[in-house]
Amino acid sequence: MLYDIGLTVFNGLAWAMATFLVAAGLTLIFGILHILNFAHGGFFMIGAYVSYSLMTGMGGSLPLWLYLVGAMLAGLVVGLLGWAVDALVFRRLRDVEDAYSLIATYALLLVCGGAVQLIWGLNYLGVTPPPALNSVVFVGNVFMPTFTIFIILCGVLAYIGLELFISRTQLGQLIRVVAADPWMAQLLGLNVKRIYLITVIFSFAMAGVAGALLMPNQSLSPELGGIFLLQAFGVVIVGGMGSIRGAFLGALLLGLIESFGTYFFPQYPGIFFLLALAIILLVKPEGIMGKEQTA
C-alpha cells in the first residue's frame, strides 16, 4: 500500500513537471501579452522534432551533456521562430478582440502541424534517453526510472529559475511592470515593444526546450502538438492565467489528482484531469492564484 502511494505520487509529479515545462511559456505569454497561444503546442512539437534531427544527426544515443546542448539548440531555433511569429502575427494582435487572437493562434497551430508533416513526414519516430538517464533507482522499494527523475528535476529547476528571473533580475522586473500596466510603462519611457518581443522569444524558446527534453519519453508524430496542449491549458487556467507560480501549483495539483484518480478508479482512465479542472473552475474560476498576475 505504502509502495503504491509512493509510486502514485512519483507518477503524479512526473505528469505535473512534464506539463509545467510546456505550460510555463504559455502562461508567460498570456501574462504579458494577454494572448492565449494555441500554437504553443505546435512549437513545443517543433522543438521536439528539431532535437530529434539533431540527435539522430549526431548518431542516436548521446551522452547527457550533448543531449542537453541539443535541447538548448532546439530552444534557440524555436526562440528564433518566436521572433518571426511576433513580427508577423502577435504584433498585429495587440489591439484586437480575444476571438481574433484565439483564431490566429489556432490557425498557426494548423500551420505548425502541416509544416512538421512536410518536413519530417508522418511516421512515428522515437529516440532513446541518454545512457546516463536510462536506468532505474530504487527508493525503498519504489521503482523510479532515472529519466523520469530527470524530468521532475528539470521542472523544479525551471520553476525556480523563472521565479528568480522574474523577481531578481532587472529584465524580469521590467517584464512585470509591462505586464501590470503597459500604458504606464510606455509613459515611463520603457520600450514596451521590445519587452514584448523578448517575452515571446523567451517563452517560445521554453516551448522548444520542453519539447527537446520530453522527447525521449514520447513518440513523435504530428499529433504531439495537441497531446500536451489541453493539459498545459488546464494547468495554466487552474493556476490563474499569467501566473508562473500558479501554473506550477496547478500542475502539481492536477498531476496528483490525475494520478490518484487513476489509482483508485482505473476503469475511468484520463478523465480526472478534466473533472478536476471543471470543478476547480466552478469553485474558483480565476484560478488558485487569483488575479495576482505574472510571477
Place this chain on the structure above:
Amino acid sequence: MIDYRARFRTNLMIAGCGLAAFAVVPFVANSGLMFLAGLVAINIVFGLSWNLLFSGAGLLSFGHAMFFGGGAYAMAVVSLRMPEVPFVIGLALGAACGGLIALLFGIIALRRASGVYFAVLTLAFSELVHILITKTTFLGRNDGLVGIRRPVIDLGVFSIDLTSATSYYYFIIVVMALVAMMLWCFQNSPAGRLIQAIRQDMTRTAFLGVHVQVWQLTAFVLSGSIAAFCGAVMVPFTQIASPEIAYWTVSTQPILFTLLGGAGYFWGPAVGAILFGTIDFGTRTMQGLSEITVGILLLAVVLMIPGGLLGLLKRRRKKARRMAEGSSPAQHEQSGKTEAGQ
C-alpha cells in the same frame, strides 16, 4: 431613427435570395455538392448562433461544440431508441437539450467569469462533454450512433416524405432560412437591442436597472438552443452522430465562419460558412497540404482583413464612392447589412 421595417424587408430579401440560390443546387450539382451545401446551410445558422453571443452579447464562447453535439446526440437517441416520438418533437428535444446545457453552465459560469476566462471555461466544459460521450455506452462510445432514419412528417391531412437526401436537403434549407430570420428579428427586437447595449457598456446599462446577467444568460441559452437545433437537424441528414461533432475543434468552426465573413455584420457568419465550405471542398484532392493551406488562409484573413470579407467589401465600396463623389466623408448607411455591435 432607424427604419426597422425597411431593414426587415431587405434582410428578408437576402434570406430569400440565399434560399433560392441553395434551392438551385440539386439541379446543377451532383449529390456530393448538394450534401456539402446542406452542411453549409446548417453551418450558417450554427455560425449565426455563435455570433449572436459574440457580437450580440459580447460573450466569447469556445465551447459551442457541446451544444451542437448535445443536440445531435439528443436527436440520434430519440430517433434510434424512441422511434415512436415524432420527428418534430425530436428536433425540439434536441434544441431543448442544448438550451438546458447552456442554462446549467451559464448559471454557474456567467456569474464568475468574463472575457478570455469565460472562453476557456466553455472550452474545458465542452471537452468534458466530449469525453463523457466517448465513454457512454448508451451513446455508442467512439463509434457513435449510426443508421439514423430520415423522417416522414405526418401532418394529418397529408404527410411530407423526407427520406431521400434531396427532400431532406430542401427541408434543411427552408428551416435554416426561417431560423436565420428569427434570429435577425430577435437581434433587432427590444430585447436584442438591450443585450447589445449591455455589451457596449455593461456598467451604464446596469445603472439603468437592467439585470445584466439575466439578459446575458438569455442570450446564452438562446444561442445554445439554436446551435443544438442545428446539430439535431444535421443528424438525419448525415445519418450518424459520432463524437467528432462534439470535439473542441468543432467549437472553432463558428468562430472561423464569423471572423472570415465579418463579425460586425449579421450575415457575416453566412458568408464565412460558404467560403469555408468552398475551401474545404477545394482542398479535398490535395495530398498532405490541406491543413497548412487552411491555416495560412485563416491567418491571412484574420491578420489582414480583421473586418472579415464583408468588412473588406464595405471598405472597398466606401472608397470607390468617395472617389466618385470627391472626398466627402459622409457616412452612408449601408442598406442590406445590419451592423450588430459596433
Place this chain on the structure above:
Amino acid sequence: MANKMNRRALVKGMAVAGMAMPFVNLRSAVAQSGPINIGVVTPLSGPAQLIGNFVREGAEIAVEHVNANGGINGREVALMFRDSKANPNDASVAARELIGEGANLQLGTISSAVALAMGSLMESEGGVVITSGAGTEKLNHENYNPHVFRVGDSPVSRNAGLVRHIATSRPELRKWGGIIPDHEYGRTTWKIFEATMRKVIPELTGEEAVISDPILVPYGSGDYRNYIAQAMRQDVEGIYTSVYGGDAVTLYQQANPFGLFDKIDVLLDSANEFLVATAMKEETPAHWSGFHWYFEANKGNPLSDNLYERYVERTGDKYPMGWAAEAHAAILAYAGAIEKADSTETGDVIAALKGLSFDSATGVRHIRAEDNQAIKNAELAFIEPSTSAPDGFEVTDYVSLDGEKVIEAARPGQMLDTEAL
C-alpha cells in the same frame, strides 16, 4: 439458414440498387467504353494520412498490375482520390460526389465510424464500398449492410488468430493480462481475446486460463506511467495489447525503464505491424504482432512479391504496412467481381462480390455471401530488437494461419456473441 439469409440480403441489395439505378445509369451508360472509375476516399491530410498513404500506394500498385494485364474485360481501371479528412462528414461529401461522377465502386475507408456511416449512404446513393481495414465488429454484425464489404481481417479472425498461435506454441503460459485503449476498438479486441483464451487454453491444457482485469488506458495521452504501474502490480505471464500507433510507442518507451517487458514472457500486440519497431528500433520490446499482410510470409506469391517490390521502388520504405495490401486486395476483388458479372453496375457488382474467391497478396480470399466478410489468412510475426540488424530490429519468426479456422460464424444483423467463438 445461411442460404436463406444470403438470398434475402441479396434480394434486398438488388432491390435497393435497382431503385437507385436511374441515378447511376445516366453516367455509367455513357462511360461503358471508357476506363472503369474506382473511387478512393481515404485520409490524405492530417495525422491519419500516414494510413491513407499506404492505401493510396496499395491501390495504385494493384491498378498498375490490373492494367498491365489487359485491364478488366479489356477496360482500363482509373482511380479517383478524395480526402476523407478522417471525418464522417467530409467522407460522406466525397463518397457522394464520386458516385455522382460515375465512381459507384469505392474503397479506402479506414476509420470505424466512417465505415459504419457508409452503409446507409451507399444504400441510398447506389454505391458499394470495400473497407481497407476498419476494425469494428459491428460492420459484419449488428450494422451489417449489403453495400459494405470487408476484404481484410475481421476483428475476430485477427485476434483469435493471435490467441490460437500463442496458445499452441506456448501452452504453459496461462496467466494473461491486457493493456487496452479505452476506446470502442480496444474493448472489442479485449472481449474477443478474453473469450478465445478462456476457450482455447482449457482445450489445449485441460486447465483454466487465469485472466486479469484489463488495464484501460486513455487515447492520445502523453503519460502512461500510472497504467504501467498497474501492469507491474499484476501477476501475469503474458500481456495482450491493442494500444495503437503513437500511443503504443509512448507506452512502450515509458514502460521500458520499469522493466515491464522483462517481467513477462510474451507481449502480444494486436495490430501495430512495424509501426512500433520502426520508431523504437533497438529499444523495441520483443513482441508478436498481428499483420494484415506480412510480405515475408507470402514470399513466392507473385502478387505479394510484386506489391512489395513496387512499394519499395515507389517509396524507398522497406516496411509497407498491411493497409497497402488491403487496398490492393480491394482492387483485385472489384476486378474479379466485374469480370464475373461483366458489369460495373452496383447491384451486379454486389451480387458478384458475394461469394467471390479471388487471389491476393495473402493468397486466395473468399468473401462470405452472408455478411460480406472475407475469409483470409491470419498473419503474425515476432519482432525482436537487434543491434546487428541495420534497422535495429528484425523479424525472427512468423506464421500464417488458415482463415477458415479463426473466423467467426456469419451472423449479419446480430451482435457479436463471444460465447459462440
